[in-house]
Amino acid sequence: MEGVRYFTVALPIAAALAVANEVAGYEFQKQSRILETELFLCTTGTGAGATTVDVKKNGTTILPSVISIASASATKRARKAVKNPVGEPSGVSVAAGDYVRADVTAVPGTTVPTYGTVYLHCCSEV
Numbered sequence: 001m002e003g004v005r006y007f008t009v010a011l012p013i014a015a016a017l018a019v020a021n022e023v024a025g026y027e028f029q030k031q032s033r034i035l036e037t038e039l040f041l042c043t044t045g046t047g048a049g050a051t052t053v054d055v056k057k058n059g060t061t062i063l064p065s066v067i068s069i070a071s072a073s074a075t076k077r078a079r080k081a082v083k084n085p086v087g088e089p090s091g092v093s094v095a096a097g098d099y100v101r102a103d104v105t106a107v108p109g110t111t112v113p114t115y116g117t118v119y120l121h122c123c124s125e126v
Contacts, residue, residue: 004089005124011102013116017041017051018107024118025101031125033091034100038079038119039067046072047110053118054103062092062100067118071108089123 011024037055045051052066064083069075082092094100102118 007122007124009100009120009122011100011118011120013102013104013118015114017045017104017113017116019104021103022101023104025099026120027099028094028096030096032094032122033087033089033125034062034082034094034120034122035085035089035091036079036081036121037063037067038077038121039069040077040117040119041069041113042076042115043111043113044069044071044073044076045108045111045113047108049106049108051104051108051113051116052106053116054105055100055118055120056103057092057094057098057100066105069113071110071113087125091123093125094122 050070052068054066067080
């Protein structure tokens with residue numbers, strides 16, 4: 001019997017971040033489950049506000065709220081569980097052909113963050 005296989009999908013966001021839809025994306029090749037999401041920023045930016053990112057499957061958010069990192073924060077990484085998880089291990093099911101994208105929904109007001117990556121922590125469904 002085959003066990004659960006864990007893997008991570010990296011969605012790099014190059015250069016300076018700006019508010020935009022579909023700054024990065026991935027089309028799943030097989031039935032899987034997204035267990036958790038993570039945002040990493042090389043620099044967090046300065047000024048009022050935070051960097052926020054939403055993760056969507058086929059255009060619909062999979063998060064209970066956006067991933068957020070405050071400007072000038074010492075913390076450059078934030079994790080967020082998915083909403084309405086199912087199964088064991090619990091997560092959001094994705095089928096072959098499902099497209100998952102990252103949308104930058106806000107950036108700090110003075111200096112924008114640079115070079116980010118959204119990680120999708122996943123497992124295969126057996």
